[in-house]
Amino acid sequence: MDSKHNVAGMRWLWNVLSLKSRFGFNSHLERGHRWDPAEFHLTGVRFVERMIERFDEYGRVEASRAQLLEIGCGVGRFMRPLACRFKHVTGIDISRVMLSRARRYCAGLPNITTVLNDGASIPLPDNSVDYCVSAGVFQHITDGAVVVNYIREALRVLAPGGLFLFQFEGNRTAAIGHNQTGARISAMLLDTGLVGTAYRIREISLDPKDAIRCVVIVLEKPLTGSEVAAAERSFSTWPMSERRWLSGVYDDVQTRTQMHARQAQAPMKLTFYED
Numbered sequence: 002m003d004s005k006h007n008v009a010g011m012r013w014l015w016n017v018l019s020l021k022s023r024f025g026f027n028s029h030l031e032r033g034h035r036w037d038p039a040e041f042h043l044t045g046v047r048f049v050e051r052m053i054e055r056f057d058e059y060g061r062v063e064a065s066r067a068q069l070l071e072i073g074c075g076v077g078r079f080m081r082p083l084a085c086r087f088k089h090v091t092g093i094d095i096s097r098v099m100l101s102r103a104r105r106y107c108a109g110l111p112n113i114t115t116v117l118n119d120g121a122s123i124p125l126p127d128n129s130v131d132y133c134v135s136a137g138v139f140q141h142i143t144d145g146a147v148v149v150n151y152i153r154e155a156l157r158v159l160a161p162g163g164l165f166l167f168q169f170e171g172n173r174t175a176a177i178g179h180n181q182t183g184a185r186i187s188a189m190l191l192d193t194g195l196v197g198t199a200y201r202i203r204e205i206s207l208d209p210k211d212a213i214r215c216v217v218i219v220l221e222k223p224l225t226g227s228e229v230a231a232a233e234r235s236f237s238t239w240p241m242s243e244r245r246w247l248s249g250v251y252d253d254v255q256t257r258t259q260m261h262a263r264q265a266q267a268p269m270k271l272t273f274y275e276d
């Protein structure tokens with residue numbers, strides 16, 4: 002990757018952020034609050050339910066027989082519930098501290114592997130996983146080219162017919178981000194960045210009750226030899242649907258997170274369709 006991709010800086014940042022609390026930088030807390038561990042676990046279970054809903058709808062491989070990869074797994078909040086459903090779960094992350102916490106959080110589960118990566122690529126062979134997920138990660142990446150590279154990499158490691166579900170906050174405004182505030186991810190960035198890569202869009206959705214404007218995208222790696230029409234690969238013109246993501250995850254959680262405060266504010270502007 003080019004010079005805008007400061008791996009050492011990103012690694013340092015996420016190691017430091019993960020040292021701030023036992024559960025890392027996950028839905029960071031309002032001042033004076035601590036995560037109730039059961040509630041933290043429950044938020045992971047709920048997000049994983051939303052992922053599995055989509056995989057049941059679009060996927061071809063039974064979860065109990067499937068290999069799943071998570072990009073930016075953090076302390077393993079999703080890996081733990083995912084490992085109860087999928088045959089094997091691999092979590093990659095740029096932060097060694099996050100990964101060591103993930104191993105502790107997922108202790109006792111025999112079907113989990115964690116891998117430290119370089120912050121932009123996926124150290125797995127081509128066609129080796131059935132499902133890939135990444136949630137709450139791309140919105141923190143300061144260079145859109147890195148996000149595009151991750152999408153290309155996910156499509157490389159997926160087996161034909163495999164699915165990549167990724168979620169990010171579609172509210173960023175700057176072309177280049179700063180610290181943990183990522184660059185804007187736009188339909189145009191994805192359309193231009195993914196030219197020459199084979200994929201089919203299965204879903205672009207927004208939760209109508211979510212003030213933060215989390216966007217969920219599901220891509221399919223086409224079966225070998227299958228044609229993909231131009232309309233099925235255009236992020237700019239694909240119809241965005243309304244579907245739950247964040248709503249219901251934090252609503253009854255007593256641990257006060259910044260998610261609660263942000264959801265109570267006026268809806269942020271959706272910048273995904275801006276050039």
Ligand SMILES: C[S@@+](CC[C@H](N)C(=O)[O-])C[C@H]1O[C@@H](n2cnc3c(N)ncnc32)[C@H](O)[C@@H]1O
Pocket residue numbers: 011015016026027028072073074075076077078079093094095096099118119120121135136137138141142147
């Ligand atoms: C806010 S946490 C989310 C963790 C997890 N997905 C969750 O929601 O519980 C963001 C995670 O992404 C990781 N991360 C940030 N930039 C990354 C990059 N370029 N490559 C891989 N991981 C990255 C961080 O180390 C951190 O673990």
